[in-house]
Amino acid sequence: MKIVIDESKCVAAGQCVSAAMDVFDQREEDGIVVVLNENPPAELADAVREAAAVCPALAIRIEG
Template sequence: MKVVIDEEKCVAAGQCVAAAAEVFDQRDEDGIVVLLNANPPAELADDVRQAAAVCPALAIRIEE
């Protein structure tokens, strides 16, 4: 699994961090998503998929 984010689409809602804090964070200055791990381990796959699903801006893409 590879995670790709589009910072331009991000609206700083923080849903990704709530779903998968091990993979996503937010910048302090504006709340835009920060990708902590572009290739998360298999045990985090469900959380990452959930994060992508709840992103209101569809800023997270998953490549299997």
């Protein structure tokens, strides 16, 4: 699993952080998503999928 972010779509809602705080964070200055681990371990896969699903801007894509 690889996480790809489209920062231009991100609206800084923070839903991804709520769903998977071990994988996502937000920049202090503007709230745009930051990926802490582009290739998270398998045990976080469900949380990452949930984060992508709840993103209101569809800024998170999962590959693999």
